[in-house]
Amino acid sequence: MWLAIRSSKAGSRVTRSLIAMAAMGVVLSYSASAGAQTAPAPAENAAPTADNAVMLTIFFKHDQSRPLSELNAQLERQGFYKAFPPAGIEVVSWYVMMGIGQVVTLRLPASRLREVNRILENTAWGSYHTEFYPTYDYKPTGLASHEKAQTK
Numbered sequence: 001m002w003l004a005i006r007s008s009k010a011g012s013r014v015t016r017s018l019i020a021m022a023a024m025g026v027v028l029s030y031s032a033s034a035g036a037q038t039a040p041a042p043a044e045n046a047a048p049t050a051d052n053a054v055m056l057t058i059f060f061k062h063d064q065s066r067p068l069s070e071l072n073a074q075l076e077r078q079g080f081y082k083a084f085p086p087a088g089i090e091v092v093s094w095y096v097m098m099g100i101g102q103v104v105t106l107r108l109p110a111s112r113l114r115e116v117n118r119i120l121e122n123t124a125w126g127s128y129h130t131e132f133y134p135t136y137d138y139k140p141t142g143l144a145s146h147e148k149a150q151t152k
Helices: 007-036 069-077 110-123 139-150
Strands: 054-061 090-097 102-109 127-137
Touching: 054 110, 054 139, 102 110, 102 127
Parallel strands: none
Antiparallel strands: 054 102, 054 127, 090 102
């Protein structure tokens, strides 16, 4: 089905939307056929190793429309500190970033990423708006580059 659309901002948005919907249909039809494939279940309490570890930085942005005491009470009711961080997940850093909230970096096996996500969905949302960033440790490389530059 072809639509005649004037060249305008609205027209280009509609065109992009139609292209995006068509692409999504292709992806969904492909993933449905791939869904029959099975993979072994990951070890639920696997320890992070050099082969499977990922680092995840999480921004817990405070809901600044509510007082801190109310936010903390909600976290307590939802069991945030009881569930987070999950046992066996390494906390690399946990900072308060003034004006933002808290920033936590975890090291975990990739197989436990969903577990961390579900804990945050169930216990942090409402008090925090969350943002997730895959990260990696650049410190040794950065310091080595600095040392090398100092000797030149």
